[in-house]
Amino acid sequence: MDTLAKLQILSGAARYDASCASSGSRREGPSCGTGNTSLGGICHSWSDDGRCISLLKILLSNECRYDCAYCVNRSSNPGERTSFTAREVVQLTLDFYRRNYIEGLFLSSAVFQSPDHTMERMVRVVETLRTEEHFGGYIHMKIIPGCSSELVQKAGLYADRISVNIELPSAASLQRLAPQKQKHSILEPMALIGREITSSLVERKSSRRAPRFAPAGQSTQMIIGASPENDFQILRLSQGLYKKMNLKRVYYSAYVPVSADNRLPVLAAPPLLREHRLYQADWLLRFYGFSAEEILSDDAPHLDEAFDPKTAWALRHPEFFPVEVSRADYATLLRVPGIGVTSAKRILAARRFSSLTPEGMKKIGVVMKRAKYFITCSGRSFEKPDRPEAFLRQQLLLPGNREAALPAPSRQLVLPGIFA
Amino acid sequence: MSCMNRYLYDGTADGLLSAIAWIIEEEPDPEQVLLLERKDTLFEEGFFIATDATLAESLFFRLRHHAPDAAHTLYTFMLAEKEGMETSLLHYVALAFTHGDKVKGHLTHPGVRDIVTVSRKAERELHRMKGLLRFEKLQDGAYLAKMEPDHNILHPLAWHFSRRLRAQHWFLYDVRRRTAARWNNGSLRFGTIEQFTTPALSDEEKKVQAMWQTFFKTIAIPDRKNPRLQKSNMPMKYWKYLTEKQGE
Secondary structure (H helix, E strand, O other), X not given: OOHHHHHHHHHHOXXXXXXXXXXXXXXXXXXXXXXXXXXXXXXXXXXXXXXXXXXXXEEOEOOOOOOOOOOXXXXXXXXXXOEOOHHHHHHHHHHHHHOOOOOEEEEEOOOOOOHHHHXXXXXXXXXXXXXXXXXXXXXXXXXXOOOOHHHHHHHHHHOOEEEOOOEOOOHHHHHHHOOOOOHHHHHHHHHHHHHHHHHHHHHHHHOOOOOOOOOOOEEEEEEEOOOOOOHHHXXXXXXXXXXXXXXXXXXXXXXXXXXXXXXXXXXXXXXXXHHHHHXXXXXXXXXXXXXXXXXXXXXXXXXXXXXXXXXXXXXXXXXXXXXXXXXXXXXHHOOOOOOOHHHHHHHHHHHOOOOOOHHHHHHOOOOHHXXXXXEEEOOEEOOOOOOOHHHHHHHHHOOOOOOOOOOOOOHHHOOOOOOO | OOOOXXXXXXXXXXXXXXXXXXXXXXXXXXXXXXXXXXXXXXXXXXXXXXXXXXXXXXXXXXXXXXXXXXXXXXXXXXXXXXXXXXXXXXXXXXXXXXXXXXXXXXXXXXXXXXXXXXXXXXXXXXXXXXXHOOEEEEOOOOEEEEEOOOOOOHHHHHHHHHHHOOOOOEEEEEOOOXXXXXXXXXXXXXXXXXXXXXXOEOOOHHHXXXXXXXXXXXOOOHHHOOHHHHHHHOOHHHHHHOHXXXXX
């Protein structure tokens, strides 16, 4: 089989991996080689589904011996099987990089023979790229659960970001849908990577020549809608991963039906709105100072479909509003629906020069569509105060205020980690 | 407005900066001053300030020392080659000398808002082109990329690639402005191109392009097709030189 045919099969097999971030790492390019990395990440194209293309995202092989129900590459799925040679991947990466098609390589693989054998082959590819070809671009590597810790350590030295997929939001679902994968074989390498990253950061403080370990951190991904967990369970899991495992990102991937396995739900379409709401809630966890318990509870364990999670929180907490924008601190401003990180910072910066008027708010670029129901500006309110909650709900749902109906898949997937 | 002092300059970038430097030095309140390009019409009013390249350069260096972020905004604003915003720029620079980098947050000031908005647009296109530029390998082994950006971003873009594709011999060509950058053996040169003839591509080029086009098609999830999102992230004006969008 020629490289073109392999590329078609092995990129098609990799497309359900959500992450495409190329941010979080800054490396000077070697003078004799190709490539550097840019801290903010760079998108190179946008595919027909609107997602950003930043990395050459491929599997080394799709010859899988596992049979995970939700996966397009499971062993019982008919379809052509193939593998790249290390040389083919190296050449493709360099050919694409030199023409500025990509920011680097995202290498994952199906498990052939054994986890160790697979991981060893993957590490050989990136080792060749880094040491023989002096490739300085971005590399994201998947860790195959169950491989030896020596291989995890080696991967972290060559890659900018490494990730272990958590696959499903609970051990029970993993047991049911991916019986050949075990929870501990996923969590162990995650913890190991976390420790290695921390100790490498400490060492680099005392010596700049100490080796870097996965400078762009680690991330993970789980499939949404293939198993019965509710949003509250999912958010609490993510919260734990951010706090305890120090992850950079958790990716959520709406389950796209790829098989008619009777262990899986029958869906008319992938749950894109749910995925979108989860990303919004995830952002609240990471950048807005919310906790999972503030967003959801055991009594209301699902994210509202009609409102974004911040608006839903605001409607449940009328006592918090209105917020006076000319005095409120950053953390309080961030809790106002419609005011994000950019707007909150602009309000703080503009307040230094003059007191804010309602016109001033528009001038500095704050979108008032939702915010106007929750703020006062130098004592003046935009809407009559003390509106009953029912009225607010209705106003926020009016066509002009409503977020674009369905698909609009989360922008989070699209920008390669402006924040990541 | 008639009570405001009017000044004129010759329309060049150096002229603009030296006029701003002169006004900030001589006028007690630059907020009360208008700065315009000289059009040499019959009833044109205003005092003409002659261009002084040294004065322009020293203004930029002083600003960079005093307010590095504001100087960067000034630099990206100039990439936009916008006309008719001289007075705004004058007010912006004067405020930057009083308030330092904080000036960028003074968005309720119309002049500051004008400058920051325009420079943000230029910055966005520069960032976008770092991703969307496409090189083609030529027969002699060099690489060539063509583009038609709205802003004059050739210089900062070339510097970006000089740190990235260091071992490669490459050209950047701005088709609209007929300007070009060339990187070879560790040195970067800029120039203009009067007559451009498309050089022959290397033998392997079409093969690599076909691979990229294949990858581009297969990496999209068919169940999630969303052409509107694709276009809003990657406006059609850039498709002309995109390898993956040829023939669409």
